[in-house]
Amino acid sequence: MVTYDPEQLLAQAKESNRVALAKLLSIVERGGPQARELVKLTWGQGGETYLVGITGAPGAGKSTLTDRLISQVRSRTLEVAVIAIDPTSPFSGGAILGDRVRMQEHATDSGVFIRSMATRGHLGGLALAVPDAVRVLSAVRFPYVFIETVGVGQVEVEVVGAADTIVVVMTPGWGDAVQANKAGLMEVADLFVINKSDRAGARETRRDLELMLEMSTFEGWVPPILETIATEGKGIQEVFEAIESHREYLESSGLGQKRREKRVLDELTRIVRAEVNRRVDQLISDPSFEAKKAEMMSGGIDPYSLASDLLEIDSA
Numbered sequence: 001m002v003t004y005d006p007e008q009l010l011a012q013a014k015e016s017n018r019v020a021l022a023k024l025l026s027i028v029e030r031g032g033p034q035a036r037e038l039v040k041l042t043w044g045q046g047g048e049t050y051l052v053g054i055t056g057a058p059g060a061g062k063s064t065l066t067d068r069l070i071s072q073v074r075s076r077t078l079e080v081a082v083i084a085i086d087p088t089s090p091f092s093g094g095a096i097l098g099d100r101v102r103m104q105e106h107a108t109d110s111g112v113f114i115r116s117m118a119t120r121g122h123l124g125g126l127a128l129a130v131p132d133a134v135r136v137l138s139a140v141r142f143p144y145v146f147i148e149t150v151g152v153g154q155v156e157v158e159v160v161g162a163a164d165t166i167v168v169v170m171t172p173g174w175g176d177a178v179q180a181n182k183a184g185l186m187e188v189a190d191l192f193v194i195n196k197s198d199r200a201g202a203r204e205t206r207r208d209l210e211l212m213l214e215m216s217t218f219e220g221w222v223p224p225i226l227e228t229i230a231t232e233g234k235g236i237q238e239v240f241e242a243i244e245s246h247r248e249y250l251e252s253s254g255l256g257q258k259r260r261e262k263r264v265l266d267e268l269t270r271i272v273r274a275e276v277n278r279r280v281d282q283l284i285s286d287p288s289f290e291a292k293k294a295e296m297m298s299g300g301i302d303p304y305s306l307a308s309d310l311l312e313i314d315s316a
């Protein structure tokens, strides 16, 4: 097997070598010691990267919208990277292919880097891998990174939760707003987009959203609701401007800094939890545990006391 040196690859990626960059992101995706070394190398090395998370129900038009937003960034001659998350099976490849086709127009533009990432390994792996990937892109000095996640589950909320501005994409008609609300997206959304507003029902969706927003409390920033027809490029500039307004708000209010801190703490907690879980599994599957288990089952020791023993903590 060929081994790649992360440090060397990073140096190459900083010289705009896209193949090296793709290899770095594969390292991140795989996890393990090389990925950890990469985190060490990129920690504190980031530039001013603005992270935009785009989420919403399958087929809402996220990729089409992202494609159009790429054009907005490019018209300002800035480089942009897109990470498309495929939360389904790593073997399906369906969504990935769709995204690639949707963003085909930018395939030959060297200022655009598009990458898909799939769920690999343990649960929560993606939530851990995404911030690592973003740090690599930041170290390589992309001013904008977009993350597209499909679906409205817990993992997606965690993944987009790492973004500076979170865009929730909906479609006209009843249902999307309710689903998003259930998934806890209402609390994290900074901006709502009703895409496919060439279809009937956009007004009803807006009303649903407004009602839900009225029931929530906001400190300062009230998420705007924008309507787009992504396939025709309608309303896209307004979405980009709203993202920029939110960015200004985050900076002027100091909330951006607070969020960034919270994100790193969340990440740390997630790492510690994953490690603790791993150790617990190890303890339980160790042959030495058999005798303790037998003692517990025969009534000799209760589960709390045994847990304390295992953790070597004082329960008194």
Ligand SMILES: Nc1nc2c(ncn2[C@@H]2O[C@H](COP(=O)(O)OP(=O)(O)OP(=O)(O)O)[C@@H](O)[C@H]2O)c(=O)[nH]1
Pocket: 057, 058, 059, 060, 061, 062, 063, 064, 065, 095, 098, 102, 150, 151, 195, 196, 197, 198, 199, 228, 229, 230, 231, 232
């Ligand atoms: N009528 C209409 N169709 C749209 C619009 N935007 C996107 N579509 C179509 O909707 C379909 C899905 O678009 P995508 O951009 O792939 O949606 P997505 O949310 O990225 O889909 P997944 O990643 O599979 O969840 C495609 O056939 C698009 O052409 C729109 O504004 N109006």
Ligand SMILES: [Mg+2]
Pocket: 062, 063, 064, 095, 098, 099, 148, 150
């Ligand atoms: Mg998509």
